[in-house]
Amino acid sequence: MDKVRRSLLIGGASSLVAPILPAPISPLNAAPLRYNLKAQRIAYNSYVVIGKTEDYSPDNGGDIVNVAFIDTSDGVVLIDTGSSRRYGEALKQLIYATTGKDVIRVYNTHFHPDHCLGNQLFDKKKIAALPKTISGLKASGEDFSSNLYRILGDWMRGTEVIIPEHVINYSSEKFGKHRFEMLPFKGHTDADLAILDHETGVLYAGDICFLDRAATTPHADLESWHKSLKEIKKIPHKIIFPGHGPADTTSRSIEQTDTYLTWLEKNLTKSARSGKDMLEAAKMPIPEKFQSIDVIELEIERSVAHLYPGIEEKTLPFLGQGDS
Amino acid sequence: MSKTNTKHKVSKIAQLASKLSCAALLAIAISATPVTINSVSAADTAVSIPKDSLNSVMWDFMAKEHLLTDASSKKIVMNNSILVHAPKVAEDQLNLPIHVDARSIKNIQKIVVIADLNPIPKVLTYEPRQAEARISFRIKVGQATPVRAAVLDKDGVWHVGGTFVDASGGGCSQPAVAYGNDDWVKRLAEIRGRIWRTPGQKSAKLRFSVRHPMDTGLADGIPAFFIEKLELKGADGKLLGNLYINEPISENPTVTLFPILKEATTAVQITGRDNEGNLIDVAVPAPVQSSALQN
Numbered sequence: 001m002d003k004v005r006r007s008l009l010i011g012g013a014s015s016l017v018a019p020i021l022p023a024p025i026s027p028l029n030a031a032p033l034r035y036n037l038k039a040q041r042i043a044y045n046s047y048v049v050i051g052k053t054e055d056y057s058p059d060n061g062g063d064i065v066n067v068a069f070i071d072t073s074d075g076v077v078l079i080d081t082g083s084s085r086r087y088g089e090a091l092k093q094l095i096y097a098t099t100g101k102d103v104i105r106v107y108n109t110h111f112h113p114d115h116c117l118g119n120q121l122f123d124k125k126k127i128a129a130l131p132k133t134i135s136g137l138k139a140s141g142e143d144f145s146s147n148l149y150r151i152l153g154d155w156m157r158g159t160e161v162i163i164p165e166h167v168i169n170y171s172s173e174k175f176g177k178h179r180f181e182m183l184p185f186k187g188h189t190d191a192d193l194a195i196l197d198h199e200t201g202v203l204y205a206g207d208i209c210f211l212d213r214a215a216t217t218p219h220a221d222l223e224s225w226h227k228s229l230k231e232i233k234k235i236p237h238k239i240i241f242p243g244h245g246p247a248d249t250t251s252r253s254i255e256q257t258d259t260y261l262t263w264l265e266k267n268l269t270k271s272a273r274s275g276k277d278m279l280e281a282a283k284m285p286i287p288e289k290f291q292s293i294d295v296i297e298l299e300i301e302r303s304v305a306h307l308y309p310g311i312e313e314k315t316l317p318f319l320g321q322g323d324s
Numbered sequence: 325m326s327k328t329n330t331k332h333k334v335s336k337i338a339q340l341a342s343k344l345s346c347a348a349l350l351a352i353a354i355s356a357t358p359v360t361i362n363s364v365s366a367a368d369t370a371v372s373i374p375k376d377s378l379n380s381v382m383w384d385f386m387a388k389e390h391l392l393t394d395a396s397s398k399k400i401v402m403n404n405s406i407l408v409h410a411p412k413v414a415e416d417q418l419n420l421p422i423h424v425d426a427r428s429i430k431n432i433q434k435i436v437v438i439a440d441l442n443p444i445p446k447v448l449t450y451e452p453r454q455a456e457a458r459i460s461f462r463i464k465v466g467q468a469t470p471v472r473a474a475v476l477d478k479d480g481v482w483h484v485g486g487t488f489v490d491a492s493g494g495g496c497s498q499p500a501v502a503y504g505n506d507d508w509v510k511r512l513a514e515i516r517g518r519i520w521r522t523p524g525q526k527s528a529k530l531r532f533s534v535r536h537p538m539d540t541g542l543a544d545g546i547p548a549f550f551i552e553k554l555e556l557k558g559a560d561g562k563l564l565g566n567l568y569i570n571e572p573i574s575e576n577p578t579v580t581l582f583p584i585l586k587e588a589t590t591a592v593q594i595t596g597r598d599n600e601g602n603l604i605d606v607a608v609p610a611p612v613q614s615s616a617l618q619n
């Protein structure tokens with residue numbers, strides 16, 4: 001259905017009926033829009049840029065995602081590129097200011113737009129992704145981008161979808177002293193890349209792990225996701241850097257993502273078994289231990305939309321079949 | 325299954341396209357608007373249309389086209405005691421949940437649900453008989469739109485309530501729908517459902533789903549293919565309600581109704597057909613009271 005939004009934006013029909021307005025530009029934003037990105041060092045040669053734990057809004061310009069870069073003697077390795085061309089620009093400047101080096105490798109951990117729409121600023125031949133991330137971005141990138149234009153307005157100006165050209169079909173690669181192990185998971189989407197830097201012990205988990213920010217499920221397969229979390233737990237590491245939320249030195253992000261998703265599915269199943277519709281199911285009470293997780297109410301409502309029809313189909317008893 | 329299913333099997337591959345065609349058709353719907361307004365019959369000259377609290381430019385047209393066409397219409401009033409619940413933003417535009425509650429109106433003939441800015445605005449008509457005047461269902465929306473419930477009473481008065489739904493989801497909001505499912509013909513018109521009873525409550529809760537593509541017929545070469553009518557009866561043969569659903573209802577229509585069942589042991593018979601003559605006829609068994617709320 002994202003196609004609908006897109007065609008409304010470009011088709012002209014919309015202006016005749018309900019004008020689809022770009023996101024409002026608040027007086028605060030009247031000055032040129034600027035991301036205020038900051039690099040934090042989390043390990044030897046390793047820097048992270050931590051996004052706000054919020055939903056997309058014209059106020060944050062889509063600065064809601066974590067990216068990371070590693071300063072190797074061969075050049076900089078970048079993990080994810082942010083939500084827009086403008087974000088990519090700010091990121092590139094920050095990387096150069098911090099390291100004085102150029103980027104030699106970019107990874108897109110998965111095909112969601114907050115992780116790949118800053119790709120434009122980098123050489124697409126050097127942007128690496130799993131095959132299904134590439135096909136997913138080919139199929140949905142334009143729709144994602146249209147959505148974000150609508151939500152973020154001018155922040156998105158000039159943003160184009162750039163498809164990674166370097167296919168990850170190997171298990172590791174080395175830049176300088178850093179050997180990066182490719183860890184292909186799935187569950188958040190069809191292809192979720194985690195990367196382990198053997199030099200530092202930092203495990204870049206992408207959106208397999210969230211911390212203190214509710215996990216999102218638009219393309220989730222919960223069973224695979226749990227399996228991935230179980231696997232990731234076994235991988236020796238010093239720090240986990242999740243796709244959203246702060247760096248994690250205690251593996252809390254694995255635990256929290258796992259228990260949250262388990263709780264979510266259990267509650268939706270219970271709701272379906274007691275005959276609730278989607279609107280009723282979205283009103284589930286949030287347990288104490290999850291109450292400090294950012295945007296949890298919003299994400300529950302969204303997850304009901306993503307997951308409930310499938311869960312209902314599993315729980316409503318089969319009664320028979322029509323015929324002609 | 326009917327022979328015509330083969331063509332749907334082919335067309336099913338393009339089903340996503342069919343669902344996504346709303347925008348294109350919107351243009352047609354708009355260009356047709358003035359023509360249709362001119363052709364509206366005498367009914368609208370006699371009944372005045374109140375101002376729309378949702379400020380929809382399509383409201384007058386909706387009223388003329390979908391409400392005043394009923395011969396018994398005498399009056400239209402806006403009534404905010406008719407509740408239309410929906411999420412503020414449609415996360416999945418193919419599955420927007422709606423709950424309509426019109427229990428404040430007595431002697432109801434029918435409830436008509438309209439989404440003004442959909443290429444096909446009319447969502448459903450529900451005639452509750454031995455049932456409470458409320459219903460849950462899911463719809464497809466092409467863009468941000470008012471969703472309204474118009475309730476016609478026995479005196480010919482339309483009571484109209486509604487809400488506005490924004491159709492912009494998050495950037496990650498593209499629904500993950502499993503298309504290209506090869507078994508869909510085999511599973512066409514599969515019916516699932518169950519009745520729940522809460523002790524002390526007048527009505528039972530009946531939730532059921534019918535596996536059906538509900539194709540809109542708006543895309544080139546893909547014929548409309550949707551369930552037209554469902555009739556609900558108690559075990560005694562008494563009519564509980566009639567439900568006429570239209571193309572904007574989501575794929576695999578999933579509906580909650582609130583029948584008033586005298587006996588705790590009453591099953592509900594659902595019969596109906598789609599526009600190609602596929603028949604639906606199934607009994608939803610009586611609720612097992614003790615376990616209803618436990619599992």
Ligand SMILES: [Zn+2]
Nearest residue numbers: 110112188207
């Ligand atoms: Zn993601």
